[in-house]
Amino acid sequence: xxxxxxxxxxxxxxxxxxxxxxxxxxxxxxxxxxxxxxxxxxxxxxxxxxxxxxxxxxxxxxxxxxxxxxxxxxxxxxxxxxxxxxxxxxxxxxxxxxxxxxxxxxxxxxxxxxxxxxxxxxxxxxxxxxxxxxxxxxxxxxxxxxxxxxxxxxxxxxxxxxxxxxxxxxxxxxxxxxxxxxxxxxxxxxxxxxxxxxxxxxxxxxxxxxxxxxxxxxxxxxxxxxxxxxxxxxxxxxxxxxxxx
Amino acid sequence: xxxxxxxxxxxxxxxxxxxxxxxxxxxxxxxxxxxxxxxxxxxxxxxxxxxxxxxxxxxxxxxxxxxxxxxxxxxxxxxxxxxxxxxxxxxxxxxxxxxxxxxxxxxxxxxxxxxxxxxxxxxxxxxxxxxxxxxxxxxxxxxxxxxxxxxxxxxxxxxxxxxxxxxxxxxxxxxxxxxxxxxxxxxxxxxxxxxxxxxxxxxxxxxxxxxxxxxxxxxxxxxxxxxxxxxxxxxxxxxxxxxxxxxxxxxxxxxxxxxxxxxx
Numbered sequence: 001x002x003x004x005x006x007x008x009x010x011x012x013x014x015x016x017x018x019x020x021x022x023x024x025x026x027x028x029x030x031x032x033x034x035x036x037x038x039x040x041x042x043x044x045x046x047x048x049x050x051x052x053x054x055x056x057x058x059x060x061x062x063x064x065x066x067x068x069x070x071x072x073x074x075x076x077x078x079x080x081x082x083x084x085x086x087x088x089x090x091x092x093x094x095x096x097x098x099x100x101x102x103x104x105x106x107x108x109x110x111x112x113x114x115x116x117x118x119x120x121x122x123x124x125x126x127x128x129x130x131x132x133x134x135x136x137x138x139x140x141x142x143x144x145x146x147x148x149x150x151x152x153x154x155x156x157x158x159x160x161x162x163x164x165x166x167x168x169x170x171x172x173x174x175x176x177x178x179x180x181x182x183x184x185x186x187x188x189x190x191x192x193x194x195x196x197x198x199x200x201x202x203x204x205x206x207x208x209x210x211x212x213x214x215x216x217x218x219x220x221x222x223x224x225x226x227x228x229x230x231x232x233x234x235x236x237x238x239x240x241x242x243x244x245x
Numbered sequence: 246x247x248x249x250x251x252x253x254x255x256x257x258x259x260x261x262x263x264x265x266x267x268x269x270x271x272x273x274x275x276x277x278x279x280x281x282x283x284x285x286x287x288x289x290x291x292x293x294x295x296x297x298x299x300x301x302x303x304x305x306x307x308x309x310x311x312x313x314x315x316x317x318x319x320x321x322x323x324x325x326x327x328x329x330x331x332x333x334x335x336x337x338x339x340x341x342x343x344x345x346x347x348x349x350x351x352x353x354x355x356x357x358x359x360x361x362x363x364x365x366x367x368x369x370x371x372x373x374x375x376x377x378x379x380x381x382x383x384x385x386x387x388x389x390x391x392x393x394x395x396x397x398x399x400x401x402x403x404x405x406x407x408x409x410x411x412x413x414x415x416x417x418x419x420x421x422x423x424x425x426x427x428x429x430x431x432x433x434x435x436x437x438x439x440x441x442x443x444x445x446x447x448x449x450x451x452x453x454x455x456x457x458x459x460x461x462x463x464x465x466x467x468x469x470x471x472x473x474x475x476x477x478x479x480x481x482x483x484x485x486x487x488x489x490x491x492x493x494x495x496x497x498x499x500x501x502x503x504x505x506x507x508x509x
Contacts, residue, residue: 018502049502055340058502081342093257093332100260107253108341150337 005032007069008158008190009054014063016049016214023049025214027063031158036184036191038201040234041211042242047194050211051160054192055085067158081109086151087162088144094136098127098146101135102153109154121149125179141172148176152183158190165200173197177204198234208234212241246347254343254351258325259358271320276313276363277370283309284375303463305433306377307386310367311459312432314390315452316423317363318397321356322349323404323419330413335507345495353398360394382459385468389455392476396451399483400426406491409498412507431456451479 009031016024024046031037039047052058054065056072056079065072067079092101099118106114122128125145130138138146144164151159161180165173181204184191195201201208202222210218210225218225218241222234229237262268287305295301329335338348371377379386404422408415429443430452436444447453454476458469498504 016502023502048505052502052505057336057339057499057504059496059499077342077344080340083340085337085340087336090336091333092337093328093334095265095332096257096260100257104253104257104260105337105341107256108250108338108343110247110249110342 005035007031008033008035008067009192010064010066010069011050011054012064012066014050014053014065015061016046016053016058017061022214024053024060027211027214027216029209029216029219031190031192033157033190034184034188035207036193036205038205038208039192039194039211040198040201040208040238042238044213045211046214047211048162051162051192051194055083055160056080081154082156083158083160084109084151084154084156085160085162086147086164088140088147088164088167089162092135092143092146092150094134096135097131098133098135098138099131101146102131102150105150106153111153117153121152124152124183125149140167141169144168144172144176148180155187156189158192160192162194163196164193165195165197173200180204198238202234210237210241212244217241246344246350250341250343250347251351251354254338254348255354258328258351258355261328272317272359272362273366276317276367279313280306280309280367280370281374284371288375300463302375302377303382304460306371306375307379307382307459307463308432308456310364310371310379311390311393311455312427313363313367314360315393315397315426317360318356318394319400319404319423320397320419321359322352322398322401323408323422325352325355326405326408327413327416327419330408330416330507336505339504345492349402349491352401356394356398356401360390360397364390382462383468385462386459388473389458389476392455392473392480393452395480396476396483399480399487402487402491406487406494409491409494409503409507412503426450426452429453435460449479451476451483454479 007030011030012028014024014027015022027046027050039050041047049058053060054067054072056076068082070079072079096104102118102121103114106117111117122131125148127142127145127149130142130146135146144167148164165176168176177200183189193201193205205222207219207221208225209216218228220228225237226232226234229240231237231240283305287302290301329338368379371379400422404418407418429446430450431439431447436447436453436457439447454472458472461467461469
């Protein structure tokens with residue numbers, strides 16, 4: 001994060017213990033406005049737990065999570081109104097039509113002129129023809145586009161994307177990334193991104209944070225980290241870190 | 246609390262009712278079948294003169310309509326929560342600015358709508374099939390009915406809290422809890438029939454006072470106003486306890502990280 005950048009996310013000394021198991025161990029980092037930050041690490045590194053504490057789905061054992069300068073536990077409603085989240089592992093109700101799902105979430109986020117907003121997003125994400133369809137009938141690629149449209153309903157300042165392309169074929173994943181980059185530029189979005197696809201992370205992230213066994217092992221631009229480990233790309237760095245343990 | 250968030254969750258459930266046969270059956274078909282069954286039983290008892298001077302049709306018809314009001318109140322709240330677990334939507338809901346109080350308010354409103362529809366359907370069938378007009382008992386029955394919705398909602402809240410604590414393995418309670426309550430709350434018979442030690446349990450339930458008051462008005466024409474206030478008082482106490490329990494269970498699953506695993 002640059003010195004003159006405003007911190008959108010400030011995580012300080014975050015610890016989460018589940019009984020004796022320490023899932024997140026004294027993690028501190030910041031994310032600046034307009035930054036795209038990749039949160040990386042092997043399975044069980046603590047990425048998901050960190051994200052869930054950021055979204056106030058899990059209560060930290062200790063430490064603080066501030067978003068837009070405010071503590072998430074005290075200003076939950078205000079903060080979550082300006083964040084959105086998307087993950088292929090979290091489904092939108094399949095028994096609702098696509099426009100019904102978008103309309104319900106528009107209501108939950110208090111979107112004004114929700115019909116107009118849904119139409120606008122349907123055009124951007126190329127889901128206009130899907131609006132009258134049942135959500136359960138969508139393909140994985142269509143569902144990912146719908147999830148992203150849902151995630152943009154409230155014009156979030158911070159977007160949390162948990163492995164958004166994990167179930168997409170390379171062609172659709174590439175289109176997704178291009179679309180995301182375009183939106184990020186246009187709206188000056190701040191993005192926290194997790195993925196196991198290191199090429200993807202190199203392509204879209206300004207900075208990456210590596211977690212391993214609940215601790216931050218590295219925090220820097222992809223180039224800095226690749227250089228530090230003397231590897232040819234992030235994938236090799238990932239393997240090196242994961243196999244070190 | 247913000248109305249737009251309460252409305253959004255309510256609308257989410259109402260969308261489902263438009264095209265879901267099982268949900269429509271819950272509201273229209275099963276209550277109708279229950280009413281028909283008990284209607285024929287009461288007519289048989291009346292014609293066989295088993296019931297003496299008691300207007301058994303009025304007693305049983307009134308009881309079954311009131312019972313459905315209680316059941317629907319509980320069922321709608323518990324099942325509304327389960328819908329989001331079954332659809333793996335819980336996480337999406339709780340990363341929005343939605344407050345727990347708004348979540349509960351929307352399910353309570355859904356319960357009121359369901360109860361209203363079930364009551365209207367049953368009341369109309371009772372008039373045409375058995376010449377029994379629920380409102381011939383007087384419009385005082387409305388506040389009593391609200392006490393039943395209230396208690397049903399409290400039971401739904403407790404079940405939802407138990408599901409939060411123990412996960413979907415406890416979901417059977419959402420469908421079975423009323424069968425545990427029914428024998429103790431004296432729906433079809435007076436409390437005096439019950440053994441003395443069970444009467445203590447019976448009088449601890451707000452619904453018991455409603456069913457006793459219903460029988461009293463059929464038999465004597467008098468409303469037991471005091472029973473309304475006892476029922477309301479118990480409801481308020483149980484509401485406070487059940488809200489405390491629900492919020493405690495929610496805090497617990499946030500601490501254990503279970504909310505993210507509930508719908509996986």
